[in-house]
Amino acid sequence: MEFSNWDIFWAGSEEKDYWKEPDPFVLELIASYPPEKFPRVLDLGCGMGRHALVFARHGYQVTAVDSSQIALAQVEERAKKMGVPVKNIPGDYRAPLFADESFDMVICYNVIYHGLREEMVRAINLCQKYLKPGGVLFLTCPTRDDGKYGDGEQIAPHTFLSENSTHPDAVHYFSDSNDIDCFCTGFEVLSKKKREYYWKQDDIVNFSSYWQLTAQKIET
Numbered sequence: 001m002e003f004s005n006w007d008i009f010w011a012g013s014e015e016k017d018y019w020k021e022p023d024p025f026v027l028e029l030i031a032s033y034p035p036e037k038f039p040r041v042l043d044l045g046c047g048m049g050r051h052a053l054v055f056a057r058h059g060y061q062v063t064a065v066d067s068s069q070i071a072l073a074q075v076e077e078r079a080k081k082m083g084v085p086v087k088n089i090p091g092d093y094r095a096p097l098f099a100d101e102s103f104d105m106v107i108c109y110n111v112i113y114h115g116l117r118e119e120m121v122r123a124i125n126l127c128q129k130y131l132k133p134g135g136v137l138f139l140t141c142p143t144r145d146d147g148k149y150g151d152g153e154q155i156a157p158h159t160f161l162s163e164n165s166t167h168p169d170a171v172h173y174f175s176d177s178n179d180i181d182c183f184c185t186g187f188e189v190l191s192k193k194k195r196e197y198y199w200k201q202d203d204i205v206n207f208s209s210y211w212q213l214t215a216q217k218i219e220t
Contacts, residue, residue, distance in 0.1 A: 006068040019047055022054045025212060026109060033136055035059040038104035042130060044093045045111030049075035056084035063087045093123050101132040108139035113173045116156055120173055128186045133219035137187060140210050143194055144174045147207035180211055187215035
């Protein structure tokens with residue numbers, strides 16, 4: 001079996017509590033969009049499943065996608081221990097994986113900015129197709145105020161091959177507010193917030209600034 005960089009990353013992250021704990025802002029989606037009305041959830045780029053598993057525990061029908069077989073194996077193992085069903089599918093979020101209108105909610109947490117802007121646009125357009133009318137998209141991506149903006153080699157406008165990334169896929173696109181609006185063709189923006197905080201890595205203080213978007217597919 002040939003291991004990817006993401007496989008190596010997740011194999012070394014098994015004991016990192018950070019990757020197992022769901023983001024509180026993602027948990028708010030459960031209260032706002034209950035499984036009775038939004039039953040089918042896609043976690044696109046699920047990693048160790050910190051969001052897929054909590055949604056499954058609350059009664060959603062969850063499909064988890066990741067390019068790493070190691071990550072998906074950990075999701076499967078943790079799902080069995082918790083006694084919750086999660087459908088795991090290996091795949092690249094930039095490729096078409098599902099039929100139109102397959103889901104009521106799509107979660108893209110810190111995923112689709114890995115790569116070029118056009119790849120990010122393609123991924124969001126796929127999410128729009130995957131959602132049924134009235135379905136909800138939740139995504140996060142870094143702003144141009146983020147501490148890593150400008151770090152490393154610039155390979156395209158606002159796109160950098162980072163020298164100090166914690167992730168193996170170190171090509172990151174940084175969005176501004178106008179970008180987010182452009183990405184939302186076919187959606188009604190329900191919430192667009194900039195979240196900022198400081199965090200430590202190897203005793204070095206870093207600054208994180210990211211967009212948190214919730215949007216609903218427009219019913220035609």
